[in-house]
C-alpha cells in the first residue's frame with residue numbers, strides 16, 4: 397500500500413479517514429464484511445487523538461433521551477464492547493457507578509432514574525443505610541446505582557480492533573492527512589497532504605475534532621465546531637470508594653466525577669470549558685474549583701494529593717448557536733448515491749458506542765454498496 401500511495405492515485409472500495417476508536421471500529425466492520433478498505437491516520441500512531449484522552453468509562457446509557465443516536469448506540473455499543481473484551485482479552489472491569497445527589501438535588505436524581513427506566517437500562521435507588529455501610533466517606537442525600545457501567549483499556553481496545561482490521565485485509569496508513577474530499581460522479585476523491593489522490597466508492601470521515609473541516613461549507617449548513625475542553629486532576633492517595641462516583645450532570649458534561657483506571661489509579665474530572673484553540677495543558681489554577689466540586693461528595697479529599705493530569709477536547713457542534721447534543725451522521729448524497737458520510741459531534745459516549753456506530757454506518761451504506769467476500 398505504501399508504494400501505491402506514493403504513486404499519486406489509489407483506488408479502493410472504502411476509505412476511512414481517522415484512526416481513533418470510531419474510525420478503526422468502522423474500518424474493521426467494513427473489512428470484515430468483505431470490503432477493500434484503507435484507513436488513513438494523520439499522526440504517526442493510531443489512537444492518539446481524543447480516544448487517548450477520555451475517562452475510559454463504558455457508559456451504561458442512562459442519560460440520553462430515548463430515540464437519540466446516543467441512547468441507542470451507547471446501549472448497543474456497551475453490550476458489544478463487553479462481549480468484544482471477553483472474546484478478545486481486552487482488559488476491562490464492570491465496576492458499576494453511583495450517581496449522587498446533594499441536598500435539593502433529589503428531584504434531578506429521580507429524573508435520571510426515570511430516564512434510565514425509559515431507556516431500559518438497569519438502575520437502582522440506594523437506601524441511606526446501604527450508602528453509609530458500603531461507602532462511609534461518601535456524603536450525599538440520595539444515590540442511584542448503575543451496575544452495568546465499567547472501565548476499559550482504550551489503547552488495548554484500539555490496537556485489538558486494528559489487528560482484526562488488518563487480518564481482514566485492511567490497510568492502515570499513518571502520517572497520511574486528508575486535506576479535501578469531493579464527490580466525483582458516484583465516487584469520492586480524497587486528496588492527501590502529500591498530493592496523493594484516493595478514489596473510493598465510499599468515504600467515511602471519522603476525523604474527530606477535524607471532521608467538520610472536511611465537509612464542504614455548502615453541506616455543513618450552519619454547523620460550527622464547539623470545542624469543550626475537559627481537564628483531569630489525578631489523586632495521589634488511597635481512594636476509599638469501590639466504584640466510580642458521579643455527581644449530577646451539568647449542562648455541559650457529566651460533572652467532575654471519580655474515575656478509576658485498571659491499575660487502580662484515581663482521577664477526578666473532566667470539567668467543561670469552551671475553548672477556541674486546541675491546547676491540552678491542565679491549569680493548576682483550577683485546583684480550587686476541583687476541590688470544591690469533589691468535596692461536595694467527598695469532604696475528606698486531601699487537597700495536597702490532587703495534581704494536574706491530562707485534558708481532552710470534546711468535538712461538539714453548534715447549530716445556529718445551539719449546542720448539538722446528539723451524534724450527527726451527515727450523508728453527502730448525490731441522487732441515490734451517498735459516497736461520503738461524515739461522523740460529527742462524536743463526543744462522549746463515543747468510545748462506548750464505537751462498535752455500534754460501526755454497524756450503524758455500515759447499515760446506512762450497505763443497501764447501496766455490495767462487497768465481494770473473499
Ligand SMILES: Cc1cc2nc3c(=O)[nH]c(=O)nc-3n(C[C@H](O)[C@H](O)[C@H](O)COP(=O)(O)OP(=O)(O)OC[C@H]3O[C@@H](n4cnc5c(N)ncnc54)[C@H](O)[C@@H]3O)c2cc1C
Pocket residue numbers: 413414415416417418419420436437438439442443444445446447448449450451452453454455572573574575602603604605606607625626627666707708709710711742743744745746747748749
Ligand atoms: C475529556 C473526555 C472524556 C471522555 N470520556 C469518555 C468516556 O469515559 N467514555 C466514552 O464512551 N467516551 C468518552 N469520551 C468520548 C470519546 O473519547 C470520543 O467520543 C471518541 O474517542 C471519539 O473517537 P473518534 O475516533 O471519533 O475520534 P479521535 O479519537 O479524535 O480520532 C480521530 C482521528 O482522526 C485523525 N485525523 C484528524 N484529521 C485527519 C485528517 N485530515 N486526515 C487523517 N486523519 C485525521 C486524528 O489524528 C485522530 O487520530 C470522552 C471525551 C473527552 C474529550
